[in-house]
Amino acid sequence: xxxxxxxxxxxxxxxxxxxxxxxxxxxxxxxxxxxxxxxxxxxxxxxxxxxxxxxxxxxxxxxxxxxxxxxxxxxxxxxxxxxxxxxxxxxxxxxxxxxxxxxxxxxxxxxxxxxxxxxxxxxxxxxxxxxxxxxxxxxxxxxxxxxxxxxxxxxxxxxxxxxxxxxxxxxxxxxxxxxxxxxxxxxxxxxxxxxxxxxxxxxxxxxxxxxxxxxxxxxxxxxxxxxxxxxxxxxxxxxxxxxxxxxxxxxxxxxxxxxxxxxxx
Numbered sequence: 001x002x003x004x005x006x007x008x009x010x011x012x013x014x015x016x017x018x019x020x021x022x023x024x025x026x027x028x029x030x031x032x033x034x035x036x037x038x039x040x041x042x043x044x045x046x047x048x049x050x051x052x053x054x055x056x057x058x059x060x061x062x063x064x065x066x067x068x069x070x071x072x073x074x075x076x077x078x079x080x081x082x083x084x085x086x087x088x089x090x091x092x093x094x095x096x097x098x099x100x101x102x103x104x105x106x107x108x109x110x111x112x113x114x115x116x117x118x119x120x121x122x123x124x125x126x127x128x129x130x131x132x133x134x135x136x137x138x139x140x141x142x143x144x145x146x147x148x149x150x151x152x153x154x155x156x157x158x159x160x161x162x163x164x165x166x167x168x169x170x171x172x173x174x175x176x177x178x179x180x181x182x183x184x185x186x187x188x189x190x191x192x193x194x195x196x197x198x199x200x201x202x203x204x205x206x207x208x209x210x211x212x213x214x215x216x217x218x219x220x221x222x223x224x225x226x227x228x229x230x231x232x233x234x235x236x237x238x239x240x241x242x243x244x245x246x247x248x249x250x251x252x253x254x255x256x257x258x259x260x261x262x263x264x265x
Contacts, residue, residue, distance in 0.1 A: 005079030007106040009099050011092040011118015014125055016201035017041040024116045032082030035074055038065075039090030039227060041202075052082070068098060072105040079111050092120040096146050096171055120144075122169045125200035126231050129207060131239050133167050138234050141166040147173030147180060147230075154179055162187035167233030174198070174228045177216050184212045184232060193236035198228035209239060 008027045013019035028034065028047035036045065038058025045054050057066045057074065066074070078085040093099030093115065106113050122144040126133055133142040143161045147170050148154060154176060161168045162184045173180055174196065184192065190213040198206045208218040212232060 004083075005076075006084045006112040006114070007075055007079055007102070008084065008086045008114045008116060009093045009103060010086055010088050010116040011097075011120075012037075012040045012044055012088050012090050013119040014091055014121035014201045015039065015041060015199065017043040019119050019124065019201060020044060021116060021118065024118065027086050027114070027116055028088070030084060031086040032084040033078040034086045034088055035071065035078065036088040037090050040088050044088065048086070053078070068101060072102060075102060075106060076109055076111070079106070089118070091122075092118040095120040095122060095144065121200055121229055122171060125197050125229055126167075126169065126235075128201055129195070129197065129239055131195070131231065132235055133169070135235050135238065138238075139165050139167055142169060142233070143167070144169045144171065145173075146171050147176045154183070158183050159187070162189060165234075167231065167235050170230040170232070172227075173230050174219075174224070174226045177219060177230065180230060181212050181216055189232070192232055193234060193239075194230065194232045195236050195239065196224050196228055196230050198224045198226070200229065209236070 010024045010027050012024065025047050028044065029049070031048045031052050033053045033055065034045060034048050035055050035057050048054065055074065055078070057071045059065065075085055075087060087093070087102060089097045089099065091097060094117070099115070103113050103115070123133060134140065143164070143166050145155055145157050145161060145168065147158070158180060170180060177196070184190070190211065192212050194210060194212050194215045196208045196215060196219050206222055206224045208215065208222045208224050210218040
């Protein structure tokens, strides 16, 4: 049976409210109702019309305010009641955000569906720290993993990632940090640079830097918890090196005849 209503799935970005897309803001401005997650910055809700209900449906590690089935049912209910429901999710809806499950449920009832991608913390937060996920001469790829499977077990992909030369970004893994580091240590990566970031892109951001061997102690010393991400790879070593390089770099002398607007032969 076809129902009249629309779902717009919007990625809110990694935390900083200025990192949402213009298209995401426009969707919020046209919302009849907004269902938002725990990692969504509250300032973003101000873009929705004053009369639009704002319903918190967030999940945190170890605590789910609503089950996924309940969220799916709310999407349908608010789409039918208010015409257009915006599902506002932290990061990107399709990067461990269960966005596909919500889209599939909406399509069962033939709701109109639109997806507005967001900036994922997996790619944004390392960059904000001056850490490139790929760097010529260092690595050729990066992996983005979740630490645990649906059944709560450590992801088997971690072992494969640990044996690669790729940068590895691990989401939802802070509670399993020691196990993750053990996995990389067994792959001979104990001295590989590693870092953890909590509340990335926000004023109260916390960062721990070290190696696979030392990261658990650094995280404990900085009192870093969830939500956070873990980055392991040689590129993490560019964090302090790049900062020092740019801080001490002097402008190179320019030839008097050099014109940047005229190509050199």
